[in-house]
Structure formats: C-alpha cells, structure tokens
Amino acid sequence: MKKIRVLIAKPGLDGHDRGAKVVARALRDAGMEVIYTGIQKTPEDIVEAAIQEDVDAVGLSILSGAHMTLFPRVTKLLRKRGMGDVLVVGGGIIPPKDALELKKAGVAEVFGPGTPLNTIVDFIEKNVGKKPDVAG
Amino acid sequence: MSLVEGLRNGDKRAVAKLISLIEDGDAAATAAIREIYSMTGKAHVVGVSGPPGTGKSTLIFRLAQEFRKRGKKVGIIAVDPTSPISGGALLGDRVRMGDLASDEGVFIRSMGTRGRLGGVSAATSDAINVLDAYGSDIIFVETAGAGQTDVEVSDLVHTTVVVVMPGVGDEVQALKAGLFEVAHIFVVNKADLGDADRVASDLSIMLELGEQGDWTPPVLTAVALRGEAEKEVADFLEEHLTHLRESGRMEEKKRRRAEKELMIAISESVLERSLALSSGRSFMSFVDEVLEKRMSPREAAIRLLEESHSGD
Ligand SMILES: Nc1nc2c(ncn2[C@@H]2O[C@H](COP(=O)(O)OP(=O)(O)OP(=O)(O)O)[C@@H](O)[C@H]2O)c(=O)[nH]1
Ligand SMILES: [Mg+2]
Secondary structure: OOOOEEEEEEEOOOOOOHHHHHHHHHHHHOOOEEEEEEEEEOHHHHHHHHHHHOOOEEEEEEOOOOHHHHHHHHHHHHHHOOOOOOEEEEEEOOOHHHHHHHHHOOOOEEEOOOOOHHHHHHHHHHHOOOOOOOOO | OOHHHHHHOOOHHHHHHHHHHHHOOOHHHHHHHHHHHHHOOOOEEEEEEOOOOOOHHHHHHHHHHHHHHOOOOEEEEEEEOOOOOOOOEEEOHHHHHOOHHHOOOEEEEEEEOOOOOOOHHHHHHHHHHHHHHOOOOEEEEEOOOOOHHHHHHHOOOOEEEEEEOOOOOOHHHHHHOOHHHHOOEEEEOOOOOOOHHHHHHHHHHHHHHOOOOOOOOOEEEOEHHHOEOHHHHHHHHHHHHHHHHHHOHHHHHHHHHHHHHHHHHHHHHHHHHHHHHHOOHHHHHHHHHHHOOOOOHHHHHHHHHHHHHHOO
C-alpha cells in the first residue's frame, strides 16, 4: 500500500517553527508520513533529504521574507536532481504578487497564515503524483 | 536504468526508491532484494535503542561524523512509531542530524513502523540489506524505545548500543525487561544534566550480577549534544566488531540473522496466503461449519489449508 510521504522544512534563519509543526501534525493525523527536518535548513539540505526520504511532497514554511530566493532555489534543485515530480507547497506571510511569481517558479500553492488545516491536507492529497517530471 | 543498477552506480535516488518499494510491500521489492541479496553482509550493523528522548539521534549524528573522519561510508535508518489510528507518522529524527544529509558518504532514511505483515523487522531488515548492498560500511538503526521493537531489531544487528539518561527515575529498572540483556554498549547521555555517574554505576552493578559472557558491555557517560563521547563509543563499536570476528561469534550472528530473515519471510508468505484464503470461496462455507459448531476453528483451518494445497 502506497503512503503519502511529505517533508516539512523550514529554510531561512528565523527560528520559529510552531506553524510548521502544527501542519506536520495535521498531515500525520490525515494518515501521511511526515518527515520533519527542523529549522534553518539550506535548500541543498532540504533537497538532499527529499531525495533520501523519497517524498511525494515538500512543504516549506518561511516567515523571514527570503521566500523569493529560497523557494525557487528548492524547486530548481529538485528539478535538477530528477525530482521535478515532487509537489512543492509553501506557507507563511507571502504577498499575492510574490505568490504568483512563486507559482511560475514551480511552487504548486502557497498558504497564508490562518489557512484551515483541512485545506492544506486536501490540497496535498489531491495533487501528489500528478506533476510530470520535467527536467531542468 | 533499473533501480538495482542505479544502486550499483551509487545513485541515492535509486536507493531511496528501493526502500519505498519495500515499505509499500510492492512485489517489485521482492525481485530487487533477490538481485541484491548476494551483495549484502559486508556492513557493520549497529542498533541504537533506548527510551524516548535520551539523545539517540544526537549520538548517531556525532558517530556518523566520527566514522566519516575514519573514512567510512555511513547509512542511517531511523524508525519511529506509526499511529495505529491514523496510519500516519511524524518522523523527526533528522532534526538532530544537522547537515549530514548533504555529505556524499551518508544516507539517512526515516521509517514508520507501519503495519507490514511480518512486523517491524520485516521492512527494517530489507532496508538494512539495501543500504548494505549500496556499500555502507556501517549502518545505524535507531528504534524509538518501543520495547518490543527494540528487542526484535536487536536480532538484525551485530552490535546494540543502549542510550539512557539520568533523571527519569529508576532508569536501570526500566531497562531490565528486555533491552538490558541485548546491549553490548551502554551510553548514559546528558551527563551535563544529572547524576550520570550514579546511573552508570547502577548499570555496572546490574551487569556484574548478571550472566558473564565473553564480552563485558562498557558503560560510558556522555554529553552527545556537545560532541563529547563519539570517539570513545566509536572505538568500542570497532572493538566489538573485532571481538565478534575473532571469537567466532560473527558466524553465529550471521546464522541467527539468516534464521530470523527466513522466519520473517515465512510468516509473511503464510499471512499473505491466509489473507488470500479469507477472501476465497470456501472460506465462507468453513465459517458456517464453525458457526454451527460442526467443526472447531482449528479443525476448519487445517481442512481449509489442505484443500487449498491440493488445488495448487
Ligand atoms: N543537555 C543535553 N541535551 C541533550 C544531549 N543530547 C541530546 N540532547 C537533547 O535531548 C533532546 C532529545 O534528543 P534526541 O537526539 O532527539 O533524542 P532521541 O533519543 O533520538 O529521541 P527520540 O527519537 O524522540 O526517542 C534534544 O533536545 C537534544 O538536543 C546532551 O548530551 N545533553
Ligand atoms: Mg531520535
């Protein structure tokens, strides 16, 4: 039986991971296997972990405002390593204009603060394994 | 390129995908394991067990760094419990493992205990085989202090390290049921927080009272967080491996592992078979026999199995 595996990471330098942990628990309670990697991970570490854990999705949480560099770096590295089919979602305070840019860069969805946990769970359940692996 | 070829070429993605097939109980895993099985048996497999939160992941992180310095390729399997209710799991051991993942010579995999037919050790055993065939010199298997799991996994490893910490009441007493007997090295971690020396001496007394084998488990105190332990623990790991080889115990261990693997495989096959039977046509008629008290369940089972065999 195939189980959905999700990596939850918190790139960047700020040390608050409350939100990330809440999401991690919600995904676990929905029957997924959640690999939680903790705070202050570099995009390189995150992608390497995603490969070794063979995850279906990566959830990135970020508050520090560095999302426009960190998120695209992760999606780009994933594609480069042949993991372009991994679903990437983000969470944090992200202005709508930036969210659009991020979607163009391969982030499937961004969830602002206060998004119901159900919405995030449903989105991941519906969208994993749907993305074609485009090399880049 | 097939996953097995990928593994032979050192492709981490292939290794990861193979482990996923194993975890999912995919039929392709059986074929892949058959292909790589002859390449296994080279790695030193080390179990790291103990109550929750004692610092097992932190210690493994330090040990991995130390063995990298000694030129070894390191594999890590971290097993955490799957929730029996949701089927999900929160696998958090990587948090303590820093940037190890980006080291070319390290492979880390987190696994939920899930509910594979052959029990926890079924998937763990095959994952060990994959990392072994991949060329890991040393493989650490962290289990989450879930008592039975730890002891089960100890059959699959060469050396068992048990990590405890001071300040949780009677640490030694808690260990006595099971883990105590299978330990080859004791680490009393978090020596910065409490009276580790007292715990260590309690452990030593217990060991003296117990059965004396040809290996006396060392009891070490440690502050894994600060990296004050790994050299000593690593030295003892190497010493234990040498001891196993020189005393002839390694052959015994290998035989025991082979027995265990075969038993796991048998029980999985039998369980698969019985699941198949339970959805078959004659199953329901035997249920009627049992319901009407014309047959005992055991008798019905024997007849059902005979019937299914003669149909092969
Ligand atoms: N003070 C102190 N804290 C430590 C030491 N080693 C680990 N810790 C802390 O103890 C906590 C648990 O450490 P882990 O390495 O995750 O312990 P674990 O045994 O792997 O935990 P589980 O996998 O949840 O059973 C973390 O907050 C560590 O930072 C130590 O030597 N001293
Ligand atoms: Mg741990």
